[in-house]
Amino acid sequence: MSERVALVTGSTSGIGLAIAHKFAQMNYHVALNSFEPADAWTTLVAELDGLGSGEIAYFQADLSDGAASRALAEQAIARFGRIDVLVNNAGIQKVAPIEEFPEDDWQRIVSVSLDSAFHAIRTSLPGMTERGWGRIINIASAHGLRASPFKSAYVATKHAVVGLTKTVALEAAEKGVTVNAICPGYVWTPLVAKQVADQARVHGLSEEDVIRQVILAPQPTKQFVQPGEIAEMAAYLCSDWARSITGSTISIDGGWTAK
Template sequence: MVDPKEPKVALVTGSTSGIGLAIARRYAEAGYRVAVNGIETPEKAAKALATIGGDTPHAPSYFAANLADSAESTGLASSVLERFGRIDVLVNNAGIQKVAPVDELDPLDFQRIVAVSLDSAFLTIRAALPGMKERGFGRIINIASAHGLRASPFKSAYVATKHAVVGLTKTVALEVAEQGITCNAICPGYVWTPLVAAQVADQARVHGMSEEDVIKKVMLAPQPTRRFVQPEEIAEMAFYLAGEMARSITGTTISIDGGWTAK
C-alpha cells in the first residue's frame, strides 16, 4: 500500500518543454518527487529542472533517455525505480511529429514516431506495473491527441500512433481495473508547444500556404474556440487524474481540444 505520508513519485516522459514541462511542474508544486526526462544538453536540462522545481518541496531529478531506442525506454523506467524505489504516476508524454504525404514519408521517420510515442509507452508501462500492482495503487496517463480520435492528411505516422496509444490505454485499464490502478488518455487539440511551432513550416510547404494561413486555416480551423490550448490546461487534468478522486475514471479518453471532436 502507498504510505500517504510519503511523497508520490511521478515519471513524466518528454518533460523538458511544452506539455510535459507543465505537467512535471504541476506535480512538483503539489509535492511529488518528479522524474524529468529528455535528451537535452546539460545546460538545457538544468534550465528545465529550475523551471519545474525552483520553489517546490522536492527537487526534481533529470533522467536522460532517447525514447526512440527501446533499450533506453526500458532503462529509463529502471533508473527511476532504482533511484526512488517506485513509480506511482506514469505520464507518457514524449512524442515527435513529421508532416508529409504518405508516399513521401521516409519509413525511418514512421518507425521513429512509433518508437517514441507508442513503443516507449508500452515499455514504461510494462516496467511500472509490477510495483503498482504490489502497492495496490497506480496512475498511468498517456498523452494521446485529438489525432488519436480523428485523422488529418499528411500525418499518417502520428495519427496511426496516437490511435494505437488510445487502444493501449483501454487494454491496460481493463487488465488492472481491480488492482487500484487506472489508465487514461488525454487527447489535446492543438497546444502551442515547440512541437506544434516546428510543424508550421512543414504544414505551409505541404499545403502551399503561408505560415500565418496555416495557423488560422489548418491548425485552428478544427477547434471551434479558435484558440490554442495552453499546456497548463493539460497539466491540470493530468494532476486530477493522478489523484484519489479520479479512481473511477479509467480506460477513457479525455478531450481537451476546444470542441474539435464535438463536430
C-alpha cells in the first residue's frame, strides 16, 4: 500500500480533499489539484504532508482549459514517475432550464466533469497496464443514475462519466487495472452549506426546512453523506481485496437510487 502515487483532481475541498487526506494517511504520494495558484494551498500541502510518509505536491490546472487538463497527468508523472491511482473528482454545477442554459456554462461543465476525466485516463492508463496494476475511480453522482430538472449539463456529464467508466473497465479488465464510479447523493461540503443558507434566505424557510424539504427530499435517510464515507470507499477500491470490482457504479446516496 505504501509508495503508491495518486492523482486526485479537484482535491482542495469537499470529497476530493477527504480522499487526498485518506491517501496521505495510507502513505501514498499524492498529487493535489485545483485552479488556484500554489501559494493558496501551502498550508494544506504541509498539513497533508505530515499525515504519512508520502510526498504531497500541488498542481495548478484549470480543468475547463483543454491544454491544462491534458497536461495535468503528464506533470504528475513527471514529478512522481508514475500514477498508480487516479481519482477524477473535479466537477462544477449550474442550475437553469435548458432553454435558458448558457452555452458557455454547458461547455465548462462538460470540460471539467467529463473531458478532464478522459484526458487523465488516457494519459495514466498506459503506465498502469504496463506495470500490471492500477486503480481509476471516477466520482460520478446519483445524477449519473437518475435525473433532476434544471441540471441538464451536470446530469448529462455524470451519465457520460458512468459510461466512460464501464468502457475503460472492459478495455483494462485483463491488465490488472480496475475502473469504477462512486455515485454519491448529496454530500455535506462547504459548497452545499452555502447553498442551504442561500436557499433559506430566498425561500423564507429555516435552514432545517430547506435541508429536509428541498435538498434532502430525494434521499430517504434524510442525512447528508459525509466526505469521509466516500474516502473510505475509495481506499477500499484501491486495495487488493477489491480487484474483482470493476465497471461498477457504487451508490452512496442514502437510498436515493433504491426508489
